Amino acid sequence: xxxxxxxxxxxxxxxxxxxxxxxxxxxxxxxxxxxxxxxxxxxxxxxxxxxxxxxxxxxxxxxxxxxxxxxxxxxxxxxxxxxxxxxxxxxxxxxxxxxxxxxxxxxxxxxxxxxxxxxxxxxxxxxxxxxxxxxxxxxxxxxxxxxxxxxxxxxxxxxxxxxxxxxxxxxxxxxxxxxxxxxxxxxxxxxxxxxxxxxxxxxxxxxxxxxxxxxxxxxxxxxxxxxxxxxxxxxxxxxxxxxxxxxxxxxxxxxxxxxxxxxxxxxxxxxxxxxxxxxxxxxxxxxxxxxxx
Numbered sequence: 001x002x003x004x005x006x007x008x009x010x011x012x013x014x015x016x017x018x019x020x021x022x023x024x025x026x027x028x029x030x031x032x033x034x035x036x037x038x039x040x041x042x043x044x045x046x047x048x049x050x051x052x053x054x055x056x057x058x059x060x061x062x063x064x065x066x067x068x069x070x071x072x073x074x075x076x077x078x079x080x081x082x083x084x085x086x087x088x089x090x091x092x093x094x095x096x097x098x099x100x101x102x103x104x105x106x107x108x109x110x111x112x113x114x115x116x117x118x119x120x121x122x123x124x125x126x127x128x129x130x131x132x133x134x135x136x137x138x139x140x141x142x143x144x145x146x147x148x149x150x151x152x153x154x155x156x157x158x159x160x161x162x163x164x165x166x167x168x169x170x171x172x173x174x175x176x177x178x179x180x181x182x183x184x185x186x187x188x189x190x191x192x193x194x195x196x197x198x199x200x201x202x203x204x205x206x207x208x209x210x211x212x213x214x215x216x217x218x219x220x221x222x223x224x225x226x227x228x229x230x231x232x233x234x235x236x237x238x239x240x241x242x243x244x245x246x247x248x249x250x251x252x253x254x255x256x257x258x259x260x261x262x263x264x265x266x267x268x269x270x271x272x273x274x275x276x277x278x279x280x281x282x283x284x285x286x287x288x289x290x291x292x293x
Contacts, residue, residue: 031160081144088125101159122144136160194224196227
């Protein structure tokens with residue numbers, strides 16, 4: 001499938017997600033996470049990547065972005081890079097078990113608007129491991145280039161809670177208390193249908209069973225299906241808006257059960273998603289121009 005050297009593997013196409021999730025699940029019991037473990041140093045490079053416009057339109061609809069504009073939503077490159085990230089995290093040489101891995105945060109920098117019809121080169125790699133009060137955290141970096149220049153990059157952190165596994169893949173369940181600072185002013189209330197996870201999974205390719213159906217979610221300790229964490233970020237940013245050159249930071253606090261009702265709050269550059277009449281903080285973040293004014 002690939003050509004490789006000791007530091008770079010060039011992919012001929014996006015990896016298929018389903019077999020990677022299965023491989024990661026099978027290997028998870030063999031992993032012994034610790035912050036000083038070795039981790040894969042290979043950079044996965046996918047050149048000549050073009051966006052499937054039909055899938056992009058489906059993504060825009062489920063996330064609330066306007067459709068038809070010749071510019072990618074700020075969160076869409078995460079969808080493009082996720083299969084490569086999963087290939088790294090499901091590998092035998094990745095020290096954290098995929099089962100129970102918790103997506104704790106995402107940081108995005110977009111340096112310019114990204115035309116939907118352009119060709120891109122995508123690079124994904126594990127940046128490092130770090131100790132966390134609940135276990136070991138890995139940072140996975142994704143960079144999107146056009147004409148040799150980085151136009152978008154992200155850093156996602158994934159937590160392996162030592163001795164605990166509550167999810168079927170790299171998604172989110174609260175690694176920190178769900179309570180936090182006082183709520184931001186509420187701007188919208190969203191009633192989320194039970195099929196949001198299935199619709200987002202179809203648009204993104206991420207069909208993790210914890211998002212698809214109550215029966216499959218219960219197998220991993222959730223009473224109902226939960227929304228994709230990156231969907232919650234995208235939905236908030238579709239409402240919040242971002243300039244062409246922008247910086248986004250978001251932390252996942254607690255899972256959003258489907259169906260359910262959540263409130264979107266914002267003030268200045270900050271935004272959040274809350275449930276349980278504002279008592280439960282699901283997501284907090286901020287977005288602003290790059291470079292900062």
